[in-house]
Amino acid sequence: xxxxxxxxxxxxxxxxxxxxxxxxxxxxxxxxxxxxxxxxxxxxxxxxxxxxxxxxxxxxxxxxxxxxxxxxxxxxxxxxxxxxxxxxxxxxxxxxxxxxxxxxxxxxxxxxxxxxxxxxxxxxxxxxxxxxxxxxxxxxxxxxxxxxxxxxxxxxxxxxxxxxxxxxxxxxxxxxxxxxxxxxxxxxxxxxxxxxxxxxxxxxxxxxxxxxxxxxxxxxxxxxxxxxxxxxxxxxxxxxxxxxxxxxxxxxxxxxxxxxxxxxxxxxxxxxxxxxxxxxxxxxxxxxxxxxxxxxxxxxxxxxxxxxxxxxxxxxxxxxxxxxxxxxxxxxxxxxxxxxxxxxxxxxxxxxxxxxxxxxxxxxxxxxxxxxxxxxxxxxxxxxxxxxxxxxxxxxxxxxxxxxxx
Numbered sequence: 259x260x261x262x263x264x265x266x267x268x269x270x271x272x273x274x275x276x277x278x279x280x281x282x283x284x285x286x287x288x289x290x291x292x293x294x295x296x297x298x299x300x301x302x303x304x305x306x307x308x309x310x311x312x313x314x315x316x317x318x319x320x321x322x323x324x325x326x327x328x329x330x331x332x333x334x335x336x337x338x339x340x341x342x343x344x345x346x347x348x349x350x351x352x353x354x355x356x357x358x359x360x361x362x363x364x365x366x367x368x369x370x371x372x373x374x375x376x377x378x379x380x381x382x383x384x385x386x387x388x389x390x391x392x393x394x395x396x397x398x399x400x401x402x403x404x405x406x407x408x409x410x411x412x413x414x415x416x417x418x419x420x421x422x423x424x425x426x427x428x429x430x431x432x433x434x435x436x437x438x439x440x441x442x443x444x445x446x447x448x449x450x451x452x453x454x455x456x457x458x459x460x461x462x463x464x465x466x467x468x469x470x471x472x473x474x475x476x477x478x479x480x481x482x483x484x485x486x487x488x489x490x491x492x493x494x495x496x497x498x499x500x501x502x503x504x505x506x507x508x509x510x511x512x513x514x515x516x517x518x519x520x521x522x523x524x525x526x527x528x529x530x531x532x533x534x535x536x537x538x539x540x541x542x543x544x545x546x547x548x549x550x551x552x553x554x555x556x557x558x559x560x561x562x563x564x565x566x567x568x569x570x571x572x573x574x575x576x577x578x579x580x581x582x583x584x585x586x587x588x589x590x591x592x593x594x595x596x597x598x599x600x601x602x603x604x605x606x607x608x609x610x611x612x613x614x615x616x617x618x619x620x621x622x623x624x625x626x627x628x629x630x631x632x633x634x635x636x637x638x639x640x641x642x643x644x645x646x647x648x649x650x651x652x653x654x655x656x657x658x659x660x661x662x663x664x
Contacts, residue, residue, distance in 0.1 A: 261285050262640055263300045264619060267309025272316055272595045273610035282314060284617040287639035292611050307642075309621050312634060315591070316611050317372025317618035320573055321598035322482070322508050322528045322562040325363060325374050325393070326356035330566055336360065340381035342420050345428060346441045348409055348474075349466035350386030352376045356398050359658065362570055366393040367644040368653040369571030370626065370633040372618040373403070373608045375598070377508075380412035380484040381420045383428060383437040387470060388482060390604060392618070394636075394643040396658050403616065407602050408480035408506065409470060411438065413490040415540050435493060442501045445471035474503045480602055481505050482528075486540035488512040495523060506601055509564070511541055514548035517555035526558040526601040529593075531568040532576040549577075549593070550584030559589070560598035578627045587627055 262284040269280025271292055281298040283291040291298050300306075329336030338355030341347055356376060366374065372393055378385035390404030413434055422429035428437050448468035455462035473479045481503045483494045491513060498505040507513060510527040513520060520527065529549055536544055552559050561577050563570050577590040585593075599609025607616050617640035624631040633653075636644035643656045 261301055261304035262307060262617075263298075263304045264307040264309050264314055264621070264637075265295065265300070267312045267314040267621065269314045269611065270591070271611035272591060273612050280314065282611055282617075282619060284619075284637075284640040287617055287641070289611060289613055289615050289617050289619075291613060307621075307635070311623075313622040313624055313626065313631075314611070315370070315620050315622060315626065316595050316609060316615075317620050317636070317638070318370045318573055318594040319373045319375075319560070319598040319604075319608060320366070320371055320562055320565065320570055321375045321560045321602060322377055322530075323374045323565040323570060324379060325366065325376055325565050325570060326358060326360055326391075326398075327352055327376060327378070328566055329357055329360040330362050330365075332360070339379035340385065340420075341378070342381040345383045345417065345421060345437050346467060347378070347382045347386045348384050348441070348468075348470040350378060351389070352378050352386060352410075353389045353398060353402070353405070356389075356391070358395055358398060358401060362565060363393050364644075364653070364655045365569060365571045366565075367636050367638075367655055368633060368646075369573055370620040370622065370636065371570055371573055372620070372636065372638050373604075374570070375404075375407050375602060375604075377408075377410045377482060380410070380416040383412060383417045383434050384441060384471075385410040385412060385484075387479075390602075390607075392638050394638045394641075394656070394658070396660075403607055404604055406473075406479055407604070408482040409474055410482045410484065410508075412484040413493055414484070414486055415538060416484070431490070431493070435497065438497055439500070441467075441471060442475065444468060445475060448472060449475065475501060477504055482508050484508050486511040488515045490540075491516060492519070495519065495525065498525075508562070510552075511548070512543050513557070514545070514551040515543065517552050517557055520552070521556035526560070526597070527552055528560045528562050528598065528601070530562040530576060531564040532561070532580065533563075533568045533572060546579050546583040549580035549590075550586070553585060553589045553593075558597055558601055559593050560601060561590075561593045574626050575629055578629050581627055590627060
């Protein structure tokens with residue numbers, strides 16, 4: 259891929275101070291240099307992208323979405339979010355249900371979202387494995403940048419409702435917690451048997467569920483805990499203490515009620531969705547103020563749409579309204595970029611405009627936290643895949659389909 263230089267814009271690297279008249283130099287899909295125009299030597303053969311009058315930021319990240327597994331406008335036929343036939347679904351993988359041609363991916367680009375961690379749903383106590391993908395690509399093969407990120411788990415209303423309706427365990431919070439404890443205890447026993455067999459040079463039977471949970475216990479995969487109520491968040495903390503895995507709170511609707519506990523333990527929160535009604539008991543205390551309260555307490559936060567619960571292109575609007583209700587603007591931008599990358603172990607690829615990272619770059623008409631501004635041009639791995647057409651007032655995404663040439 260030829261050299262490319264984005265020049266003349268107000269560059270907001272997120273990982274460093276903003277730069278007036280900045281330059282982002284890109285080669286082979288990676289950022290190679292970021293700095294003031296006077297400090298970056300742009301090769302003569304580089305393609306120049308004029309960013310004059312624009313804000314230049316890293317692509318946004320939605321760290322909790324069901325993009326491609328719960329397709330827009332498809333009903334049950336396009337919904338592969340929950341395999342609700344087994345409460346212990348660690349072997350299930352979101353990647354197996356992703357359709358990159360569903361319209362949500364184009365919507366993501368229009369909102370400046372270039373990376374998504376796609377997760378199974380919350381119908382099971384253990385829902386399955388998540389995956390990190392870019393929001394543009396021709397298949398999941400070339401979109402994937404992190405094959406395994408975490409395992410999705412759920413506490414609270416959803417799993418107890420699903421299995422309670424089936425008259426089977428778990429039908430209460432007690433049952434959900436017991437399922438998780440049993441699953442991790444079996445995984446520990448599996449690890450011991452596997453280690454013993456390997457030490458004696460003997461074969462052992464591979465169990466995909468236990469292999470996955472063993473990776474969680476070993477710290478190779480994060481534990482993404484769907485949880486809303488404060489008491490359920492405390493249960494999540496207790497279980498993490500019990501089994502020693504790397505916990506990330508997802509949703510955290512009542513997290514602001516125990517912000518000090520989360521801060522003391524260094525547990526991050528993927529907060530949201532924030533554009534929903536208080537439609538069930540778990541959401542009674544939902545408030546746009548929670549982001550600011552958590553951040554001021556010292557909790558690292560990211561913001562999510564939980565797409566399709568909230569359209570993924572509304573990610574930045576949620577951050578903007580959180581700022582209106584007390585969240586620091588700089589933290590708001592980090593909650594869309596650096597923070598989700600850091601809390602899920604992805605900061606070596608995405609999250610800031612830094613040398614060595616993927617060249618996921620978005621040119622905005624102005625400050626993205628001003629809802630009147632929009633994404634004008636979107637680059638994924640250095641390739642321009644979206645632009646806003648001023649003449650038609652519509653966004654244009656590069657066609658993903660194969661075109662036969664003769």
